[in-house]
Amino acid sequence: MFKQDLSGLEQQHLLRRLTIVDSYDGPRVVINGKSILLMCSNDYLGLAGHPALRDAARIAMDQYGFGAGGSRLVSGTSALHHELEQRLAAFKGTEAALVFNSGYAANTGIIPAIAQKGDVILSDCRNHASIVDGCRLSKAERTVYRHNDMNHVEYILKESRDARLKLIVTDGVFSMDGDIAPLPELALLAEKYGAILMVDDAHGTGVLGKTGKGTVEHFGLSRGVHIQMGTLGKALGSFGAYVAGNRDLIDFLVNHARSFIYSTALPPSVCAASIAAIDLVEKEPMHREKLWRNRERFVSGLTSLGFNIGDSVTPIVPILIGDSEQACKAGDKLIEYGVYATAIRPPTVRPGTARIRATVTASHSDQDIDAALDMFGRLKQKDYL
Numbered sequence: 060m061f062k063q064d065l066s067g068l069e070q071q072h073l074l075r076r077l078t079i080v081d082s083y084d085g086p087r088v089v090i091n092g093k094s095i096l097l098m099c100s101n102d103y104l105g106l107a108g109h110p111a112l113r114d115a116a117r118i119a120m121d122q123y124g125f126g127a128g129g130s131r132l133v134s135g136t137s138a139l140h141h142e143l144e145q146r147l148a149a150f151k152g153t154e155a156a157l158v159f160n161s162g163y164a165a166n167t168g169i170i171p172a173i174a175q176k177g178d179v180i181l182s183d184c185r186n187h188a189s190i191v192d193g194c195r196l197s198k199a200e201r202t203v204y205r206h207n208d209m210n211h212v213e214y215i216l217k218e219s220r221d222a223r224l225k226l227i228v229t230d231g232v233f234s235m236d237g238d239i240a241p242l243p244e245l246a247l248l249a250e251k252y253g254a255i256l257m258v259d260d261a262h263g264t265g266v267l268g269k270t271g272k273g274t275v276e277h278f279g280l281s282r283g284v285h286i287q288m289g290t291l292g293k294a295l296g297s298f299g300a301y302v303a304g305n306r307d308l309i310d311f312l313v314n315h316a317r318s319f320i321y322s323t324a325l326p327p328s329v330c331a332a333s334i335a336a337i338d339l340v341e342k343e344p345m346h347r348e349k350l351w352r353n354r355e356r357f358v359s360g361l362t363s364l365g366f367n368i369g370d371s372v373t374p375i376v377p378i379l380i381g382d383s384e385q386a387c388k389a390g391d392k393l394i395e396y397g398v399y400a401t402a403i404r405p406p407t408v409r410p411g412t413a414r415i416r417a418t419v420t421a422s423h424s425d426q427d428i429d430a431a432l433d434m435f436g437r438l439k440q441k442d443y444l
């Protein structure tokens with residue numbers, strides 16, 4: 060059965076394989092003994108290898124050892140978990156915050172805890188798989204609205220007037236397209252129809268907004284987004300995730316989010332690294348500024364080469380191809396030329412929209428970006444892209 064499934068996937072050019080990275084050094088990685096340029100990482104600010112994170116983790120390990128040794132409600136809440144939650148709440152400007160073991164665990168814990176039988180969830184059709192799975196775990200009625208389509212959201216809200224609770228959930232930055240959810244409009248609709256609005260800011264945290272606080276700050280919203288979830292493993296260069304909101308929400312999740320309750324806590328050293336990363340985001344805006352300069356250089360180069368990057372307005376830059384086989388060939392050729400930017404195929408993206416999902420980070424130099432553009436251009440000339 061497994062073999063049959065795998066050969067079916069292979070025939071459709073949908074088989075996934077792991078690529079082993081032998082070492083990471085800023086924007087370069089070694090794969091199969093060859094040093095190549097990394098253009099698909101979510102380490103947007105280049106903090107994953109930053110000495111401040113390494114030092115913080117090392118010091119915490121000396122003090123606490125490595126594993127947390129228990130779940131958060133038993134023995135696993137260290138002073139560093141507590142400090143991280145306080146720092147996240149202050150960073151996000153909310154009453155409280157709660158750390159989860161990953162973004163996947165956060166979404167699959169938060170959504171079913173909040174939306175129960177008799178409730179309605181409205182989820183954007185391009186939301187991340189962890190939101191989709193969170194919705195699947197919920198006993199609420201699940202509806203999916205067309206991407207960023209506010210008329211569709213309003214239509215469903217009107218149809219759901221009698222629901223006990225309505226939860227609208229959206230990515231802040233869409234992970235495969237690099238476009239942004241219209242939070243002000245969603246917040247207005249949520250208010251008009253008495254719904255709760257939840258944003259997953261996995262790719263907005265540290266990246267968007269004047270001080271890197273994310274999509275809510277990007278739009279200058281001071282209220283109207285009730286639940287802000289985000290991850291620590293992308294721009295913050297660490298690992299784990301958080302939810303920020305009011306005190307009651309956080310206490311409710313401590314009592315009801317199963318992925319929080321029934322799982323061993325993050326190692327304290329990981330929390331220490333996340334705290335160090337928040338320090339850097341707050342004190343060193345140059346990482347974010349460099350990220351955005353790099354993004355502009357990359358996108359203007361791609362545009363002048365004639366690439367279609369869809370609606371991307373962030374450091375996530377999809378190069379749309381369509382056909383999965385073609386996307387795989389392009390990804391393989393890119394590695395051969397010295398750029399690591401993976402092909403993304405269904406079911407991660409919609410059928411017929413396979414792509415190379417390229418990202419830029421603050422650790423790329425101008426020369427790196429120009430070299431990548433040169434290789435993308437060569438592939439285009441040879442009709443791979």
Ligand SMILES: Cc1ncc(COP(=O)(O)O)c(C=O)c1O
Nearest residue numbers: 161162163187189234261290292
């Ligand atoms: C929008 C979004 N939400 C959640 C997640 C899951 O986060 P984590 O990798 O911490 O499990 C991701 C990860 O890719 C994501 O892109």
